[in-house]
Structures are given as structure tokens and as C-alpha cells.
Amino acid sequence: xxxxxxxxxxxxxxxxxxxxxLRAIASALVxxxxxxxxxxxxxxxxxxxxxxxxxxxxxxxxxxxRIARDLVLIVLGLMIGATLEPAILSNVIRWPLSLLGVIIYxxxxxxxxxxxxxxxxxYDAPTAYFSAAPGGFMxxxxxGGEYGGAERVIALMHAVRVVLVVxxxxxxxxxxxxAPAEDASHYVALSAISPxxxxxLGVVGAAGALVSRLLRLPGxxxxxxxxxxxxxxxxGLVHVSVPSGPILVAEVVLGSSIGAQFAGTTWAELRRGFxxxxxxxxxxxxxxxxxxxxxxxxxxLPLAALFLAYSPGGMSGISLIALALHIEPAFxxxxxxxxxxxxxxxxxxxxRLRSRRDD
Numbered sequence: 252x253x254x255x256x257x258x259x260x261x262x263x264x265x266x267x268x269x270x271x272x273l274r275a276i277a278s279a280l281v282x283x284x285x286x287x288x289x290x291x292x293x294x295x296x297x298x299x300x301x302x303x304x305x306x307x308x309x310x311x312x313x314x315x316x317r318i319a320r321d322l323v324l325i326v327l328g329l330m331i332g333a334t335l336e337p338a339i340l341s342n343v344i345r346w347p348l349s350l351l352g353v354i355i356y357x358x359x360x361x362x363x364x365x366x367x368x369x370x371x372x373x374y375d376a377p378t379a380y381f382s383a384a385p386g387g388f389m390x391x392x393x394x395g396g397e398y399g400g401a402e403r404v405i406a407l408m409h410a411v412r413v414v415l416v417v418x419x420x421x422x423x424x425x426x427x428x429x430a431p432a433e434d435a436s437h438y439v440a441l442s443a444i445s446p447x448x449x450x451x452l453g454v455v456g457a458a459g460a461l462v463s464r465l466l467r468l469p470g471x472x473x474x475x476x477x478x479x480x481x482x483x484x485x486x487g488l489v490h491v492s493v494p495s496g497p498i499l500v501a502e503v504v505l506g507s508s509i510g511a512q513f514a515g516t517t518w519a520e521l522r523r524g525f526x527x528x529x530x531x532x533x534x535x536x537x538x539x540x541x542x543x544x545x546x547x548x549x550x551x552l553p554l555a556a557l558f559l560a561y562s563p564g565g566m567s568g569i570s571l572i573a574l575a576l577h578i579e580p581a582f583x584x585x586x587x588x589x590x591x592x593x594x595x596x597x598x599x600x601x602x603r604l605r606s607r608r609d610d
Contacts, residue, residue: 268316275313275507278302283503292425293575295499296568299506300414307514308521315508323504324473324567325456326497331473331570331580332459332480345550346582349557352546353589356561360385360538361594361601364531372527374404382408385535385563386594388512394599407520410512411528412535416564417509419536420572424555455479473567474588481581501571509568535563553579560586 279295282302286294306313364383368374374382381395388409396402459476468474513521543557556579562569566587573583 267312268314271312271314272316272319274306274311275303275315275511276503278306278313279503279507279510283506291422293421293502293572296502296506296571296575297418297421299503300417300510303507303510304414304513305510307511308516308518312514313507314511314514315504319504320508321460321472323497323501325460325476327501327505327567327571327574328459328473328476328478329452329456329480330498330501331574331584332477333484334574334579335481335484335581345552346585348550349546349552349560350586350589352542353561353586354593356538356542357385357590357593360535360563363534363538367531367534368408368527371530375400378404381405383531384594385412386591388413388565390591390595394595398599403515403520404524406512407516407524408528408531410509410516411521411524412532412563413509413512413565413568415529415532416536416562417568417572419532420559420562420564420569424576455483468588473570474584477581477584498571498575502575505567505571509565532563539563552582555579556582559583562587563590566591 279299279302282298282300282305283295284298286298286301291297303313361380361384365380368379368382369376372379372382377395377398377400381391381398381400382405384391388406391409392402392406395405456476459474459479460472461475462468462479463472463475466475516524539558539561542561543554546552547554547557555576556573559569559573559578560583566584569587570580570584572578573580
């Protein structure tokens with residue numbers, strides 16, 4: 252009897268999730284199409300964010316299931332890992348200084364934005380701290396709530412910041428540099444992939460997903476496949492090509508996921524949150540530019556890659572931008588991973604220390 256009752260409930264939940272996904276994809280495609288017709292850069296990412304955000308703020312359920320996002324992250328990890336090659340090892344010697352810069356950047360950004368949200372935003376200490384720390388959206392919201400912060404405010408600050416960073420970087424890059432040149436060195440057409448090659452990609456992706464799960468790596472299921480694919484490529488034993496088509500799917504799904512984070516947000520909350528987050532994000536990006544220029548001067552590393560490496564956006568979003576614009580995606584992802592790890596590991600400890608000092 253219990254099974255008979257539970258079965259229709261499960262079917263109805265599955266139906267609701269399917270409808271929500273279809274609405275999210277539809278709104279993303281509409282937004283992406285409008286941005287494409289307007290000639291805007293990366294239209295399927297930016298348009299998907301706007302389209303899905305508009306729908307969710309209107310009170311319509313347009314959530315993207317976790318499994319869809321996880322599958323896209325696995326593909327994204329494979330595509331970034333495919334950009335690695337043995338020659339990249341010659342550049343690794345210049346990375347320690349830029350990685351050290353990430354540590355200093357995190358400290359300065361978190362401290363300055365904590366003071367901003369405390370004194371200008373008027374938030375309590377935990378809300379201000381976890382709104383300021385440029386870590387993962389979900390992680391900062393959950394951990395901040397555990398320490399007494401206002402989860403809704405923290406979530407809104409991070410959601411707005413992620414959107415602003417994506418728009419600022421993509422549009423700014425196109426205004427300064429222009430459209431990226433096509434790069435076919437690491438990717439091939441989907442039609443050129445043999446069944447055996449697809450099977451190899453599936454094995455690498457599954458092994459990478461298992462690594463992500465066992466090691467609990469930040470960035471969901473993206474880093475594990477990136478690491479495994481990178482090791483395969485750098486070893487030089489076999490060259491694995493990745494089809495280029497899935498990058499558009501990744502833009503639509505990730506854009507929809509970002510837009511769906513605004514579910515339940517009122518326009519009044521968005522206006523205040525947008526203003527505070529705009530000021531905070533511009534300050535963070537200014538620090539990103541300063542660090543990029545300084546480290547670039549000392550190491551000779553490309554400025555565009557350094558700016559993305561120090562950008563305070565979501566790791567998957569920044570990695571996707573680096574991949575789409577052909578800006579050292581492996582380098583950028585490694586630095587963003589370090590930023591998130593520092594905040595996840597040291598963030599709560601630093602907040603406890605700060606709280607005891609204030610007491």
C-alpha cells in the first residue's frame with residue numbers, strides 16, 4: 252500500500268523536475284537567441300543567464316537538475332584537460348609566484364569586502380564575512396548559515412557577483428581584444444569521433460568523476476576529469492581529442508544554473524543586492540587587474556590568463572570562459588581551484604579566530 256502511494260508521488264516529482272528543466276532550457280535558448288541576434292559575445296552563456304533568471308524571478312520553477320550540471324562539468328573538465336600537452340611543463344616553473352599571488356589576493360579581497368559589507372551594507376559579522384569571501388556559491392551559503400549568517404543574503408551576494416563577473420569579463424574582453432580566433436588544435440568535429448574514441452572519453456570521464464567524488468574536490472565533477480585527462484595528455488602515450496560541440500551545451504546548462512540561483516528573489520532585494528554587489532565586484536575586479544599586472548610584470552605570464560586566474564567568479568564559469576576564449580584554461584582553472592580551496596579550508600578557521608578576537 253505504501254509503495255502504491257509513493258509511486259505516484261515519485262512520478263509526479265519526476266514530472267515536475269522534467270518540466271522545470273524544459274522551462275529552463277527553453278528560457279535559456281530564447282535568451283541566447285536574442286543575445287545572438289544582437290551580436291553580443293558568448294550569447295548562449297550570457298543569454299541563458301538572463302533568460303532563466305527572468306523566469307525564476309517571475310515565480311516559475313526553472314531549475315536545472317544536479318545530474319545535468321554534473322554531466323556538463325565532466326565534459327568541461329575533459330575539454331580543459333585536452334588543452335594540456337607535454338610542452339606545458341616548461342611553463343610550470345613560472346607558476347609558483349602566480350599561485351602565491353592567489354593567497355595574498357584572497358586575504359586582501361576578503362578583508363576589504365568584509366569591511367565594506369559590515370560598514371556600508373550594515374550586515375552582521377558572519378553574513379558580511381561569507382558574502383565577502385570569493386568561494387563557491389553553495390559552500391559559502393551553507394557554511395555562512397552554520398555560523399549564523401543570513402543564507403538568503405549570502406546567496407544573493409554571490410549570485411549577483413558571479414553574473415557581474417561573467418558579463419564584465421566576456422564583454423570587456425571582446426571590447427578590448429575582439430572575438431577570439433578559432434582554435435582547432437585540441438578539439439575535433441563530433442562527426443570525426445569514432446565509437447572507440449568515444450568509449451575512451453567515457454572511461455576517462457568516469458575515472459575523473461570517481462576521483463572528484465573520492466577526493467571531494469571543489470568545482471563539482473569538473474576537476475577530476477580535468478586531472479585524469481591532463482595526465483593522459485601530458486604523458487604523451489596517447490592523444491585524446493575532444494569534440495568541440497559540447498561547449499555550446501555547457502554554456503546553456505551552466506548559464507541556466509546561474510540564472511536559476513535567483514529563484515525566490517524579489518525585485519526589492521535584487522535592487523539593493525545588485526548595488527552592493529556591483530560596488531564590491533568592481534573593487535574585486537580592480538584588485539584582479541592589479542595582481543594580474545604585477546605578476547605578469549614579474550613572471551612574463553600572459554595578462555589575460557592572469558586576470559582570469561585572479562577573477563572572483565565561479566570556478567566552472569571562469570573555466571568555461573577561459574576555454575571558450577582560448578585563454579590558458581588549465582592555468583586559469585588551477586588558480587581558481589586554489590582560491591576556492593583556501594577559502595573552504597581557511598575561511599571558517601579565520602572567521603572563528605576573528606570572532607574570538609572581537610569577543
